[in-house]
Amino acid sequence: MVAQVRRHPLAAQTSELLLGRIQRGEWALGHRLPGETTLAAQLGVGRSTLREAIRELAGKGVLDSRQGAGVYVIALDVAEEWDAVLRRATIASVIEARIAIEAEAAALAAQRRTPADLRAIRRTLAAREAHGEPVDAHVDADMAFHRAVIVAAHNDVLTQLFDSFLPRLRIAMIDMLRLQPVADATDHDAHIRLADAIAHRNPSGAAESSRAHLTELKAAFS
Template sequence: MPLATTRRAGLVDQVIDQMRSAITTGEWRVGERIPTEPELVTALGVGRNTVREAVRALAHAGLLEVRQGDGTFVRATSELSGAVRRLCGPELRDVLEVRRALEADGARLAATNRTEAQLEQLARLLETRDEAASSGQWAKFVQADADFHHLVVVASHNKLLAELHAGLTEVIKASIEAIDETAQPGAPKLDHHGLLYAIRDRDPERAVREAGGFLAEALTYLAENPA
C-alpha cells in the first residue's frame, strides 16, 4: 500500500482503523486477498498478536473473511454490508426483496426531491449503462446500473435511506450479475428509461411502479424458473 506506521497506545484500534480505511477506499477490493500477516506486521510496525486481533475484529464485523490455508479476503466494505451479506447469503430472492423495499421508496421521494443536477447525472449513468450493454461490456454495465439505482435513492434526499442502500453495494452488484446470468427469453427486461422519465416528470406514483416493477418481475421470474 503501504499502510502508515502506527503511533503510540491503542495499537489494535489504530490497526483496525487503517485496515478498514484500506477496505472502504477500495485499496483492498471486495473478493481480494489482503496482505499476509508478516507483511502487515512489517508495514504497520506492530506485533503479530496485534495484527491477529485486528483481523479477528474486522472478520467479526463482516468486513473480512479468514479462509484457513488460503489467506484473509475482503468480504464487504462496511459493517452494514457485511451484516446484510450474512443475512441474505447467496439467496437472490432475499436481496431483490430488500432492494425493492428501499428502491421503490427512494424513487418515490426522488420524484419529488431530486435536483436538476441529479436528473442530468441519472441520464448520463443510464446512457453509460445502455452503451455498455450494447457493446457487451458487462462489468461496466453492472457498475453503471448499480450507480444509477443508488443515485435514485440518493436523490430522495433521505440520508438514512441512502446510507442503508449504500451498505448493500456488494449484494446489489451480485444481484445484477445474477439476473443477467439468467437472461433468456422471458427474463426480466433491463430498460430503466421509464423510471428516469417518472423522476423527470416528478410523478411519485409512477416512479414507485417503475422502480418496483423490474424487481417484482425478477422475483416472479425466479419463482417460475428456480435454479
C-alpha cells in the same frame, strides 16, 4: 435387464442414466464404477460416449476419474443444481430488499430531485445502456443508475442503506445474470420509464415503475 440408451444426444443421456443409477443406490458413495468396457456394454454406447458422460459428471462433482485406479462416486447428486437453488433463494431475498428500499426512494426522488440530480440520472441511464457486456460492467453501470435515483431522494439513511447493501447486491446481480440473462431492451425500457417518472415529478409513477421492474426481475428468476 439393464436399461440402455437409445436416442441422441447419447453422451447427455448416458450422463443422466449414470446419475440416475447412482441416485438409486446402485453405486454407493466411494464405490468404484465397473470398468469402461463393461459399463459401455451395459449402457449400449461406445466407449468415447461413455468417457464424455463421465467427464460431464466429473465436472459436476459426482464422479472422480483417478488415473490408473478407475472412476469413483464422490457425490450422490449434482452439486451445481443445489447450489443454483440456494443462489436463486439468495438473489430473491436481495431483490425483495431492493423493492423495499428503491420503490420508496424513487417516490421521494420524484418529489425532491434537483436539476443536477436529474442530469446524474440521465447520465447513468445512458451509461447503463452502453455497458451491455461483460456482465460485471453492466451490473456496475446499473448500480450507478439506481444509486443516482436514491441520492436524488435526499435521504441520507436510504443512501447509507443502499451503500452498505451494494457489495452483496453487486455479487447477487452478477450471479443472477450469469445464471439467467434478462432481455436487454425490455429491461432498459423499464429504467427509462423510471427516469421519466422522476423527471415528470410523478412520485406514484416512479414508485410503481421501480416496484414493477424489480418484481418482474424476481419473477423471471424464480
